[in-house]
Amino acid sequence: MSIRRRTWTTSKGEERSAWMVDYTDQNGKRRAKSFRLKKDAEAFALTAGVEVREGVHVADRETVTVAEAGKLWISSGTAAGLERTTLDQRRQHLELHLTPFLGAVRLNKLTVPAVRAFQDDLREAGRSAAMVARVTVSLGSILSDAQERGLVVRNAVHEMKSRRKGKNAAQGRHRARLRYGVDIPTREEVRAIVGASQGRSRPLLLTAVFTGLRSSELRGLPWSAVDLDRGTLDVIQRADRYQTVGMPKSDAGHRTIPLPPLVINALRRWKLACPKGKLDLVFPNGAGNLEYHANIIKRVYHPAQIEAGVTVEERGAEGETVLKAKYTGLHALRHWYASWCINRKADGGLELSPKQVQARMGHSSITVTYDTYGHLFPATDETEALAAAEHALLAADAT
Incomplete structure (x- = not known):
């Protein structure tokens, strides 16, 4: 040298x-x-x-541009058998956000300041804070893939995250918590929705309320996974947005959930009237095939809320007052199920331990459970426990 x-x-x-x-x-x-x-x-x-x-x-001439590395990144995902939705998201991030701003930039020019400038450019171009964060993660993934291929030495995205670890931790502590009546239906609202549900909508809503299944898991649920005699439901598959049935996204997604009598009885009656199809689904469309998520929302979930009076007022096109469903996404019922598992028995809940809640929800780690629902766990009153420990200690000294 x-x-x-x-x-x-x-x-x-x-x-x-x-x-x-x-x-x-x-x-x-x-x-x-x-x-x-x-x-x-x-x-x-x-x-x-x-x-x-x-x-x-890696010499300058041996590296590649972000656009070229992005194509290799997508090829790696395809070879690894990533889900279609994941690959589509990669292509969208590359084509709509990364290539227009960084496509011609060589990987060895991506420093921490360059990544920060890229984020600023995305914001000025109208990308939301959430989108900027997701695209930055994709850029870091591209750089990781390129590192494994020997195309670049540094991963500026990971370096930036390491420098900001303390700041990110502080942001995490101030993350908005899920709130009853805003993100989580109240007990009274759930009671009203259950009471207003009728016909073929009732078994689906009851199952969603008392199992916490994701929409994809509800849509892909086969009768073979439901044991009405034992009163259990096994999550063994799901249906994605492309109407493709596949395995749960993680090992934790495979789980067994006990069913309360109300759900068991509703499913027994529904099984007699359920449309038959090749997939033998519990909640198919009228022809026995996979139901679309949008149809469940528009034809089942929102009408049940309106019928139950769980609504909000909005202004229509002509300035008139219109009543609309309060909770737009089915995930609100999943949040309610988690809270039901957590709440004390004295308050009408199941009072499960954090690990049991993690298993019921199919979370990949206990960290996900705590980050999402940690504030719902009842605080422990340690006064009596401390007094007992103090007494035991002093009594031992006295002898």
Whole structure:
């Protein structure tokens, strides 16, 4: 590794100079890189020397652009058998957000300041804070894939996250909590929805309320996974947005959920009238095939809320008052089920432990359970426990 000053004369007779770094990479190939300032050449020589010794150095000519790395990233996901929805999201992030702003940038030019500037550009272009965060995660994933391919040394996204770990922790502590009557239906609202549900809507809503299944799990639920004699339901598959039935997204998604008598009785009656189809689904459409998520929302969930009086007022196109369903997404019932599992028996809940709640919800880790529902767990009054421990300690000393 050597640093030298090179001078030359242009075709116009102008004298120019630059600082050159000559070195041999880990593969024995001669390399050279020029810099305007000596301090920049020295900094590069120091960093490159370490990278060459560790066998990870990537010369400028050996790297690729973000757009090229993105295509390799999608190919990696396809080869790994990622779900169609995940691959579609990768393509959307690459085509709509990454390539327009960073497509021509080489990976070795992506520093922490460059990533921050990219985020600022996304915000100025009208991307939401949530979208900026998701696209940044995708960029970090692209860089990780490129690192494994030997196309880049640094992952600026991961470096940025490491520097901001303390700030992110503080933001996590102030994350908005789920609230009853806003994100989680109240007990009175759930009672009204259950009371207002009728016909083929009733078994589906009861199952959603008292099992906490995701919409995809409800839509993909087969009768073979429901044991009405034992009073249990096994989550063994789900239906994605493309009407494709597949395995749950994680091992934790496979779970067994006990059913209360109200649900068992409703499902017994429904099984006699349920449309038959090749997939033998519990909640199919009228032809016995997979039902669309949007149809469940528009034809079952929202009408049941309106019938139950669980509504909000909105202004119509003509300025008139219109009553609409208060909770737009079916996930609100999943939140309610989690709260029912957590609440004390004295308050009408099941009073399950955090690990039991994690298992019922199909969360991949207890951290997900605590981050989402930790504030719902009842606080423990330690006064009596401390007094008993104090007494035991002093009594032992006295003897």
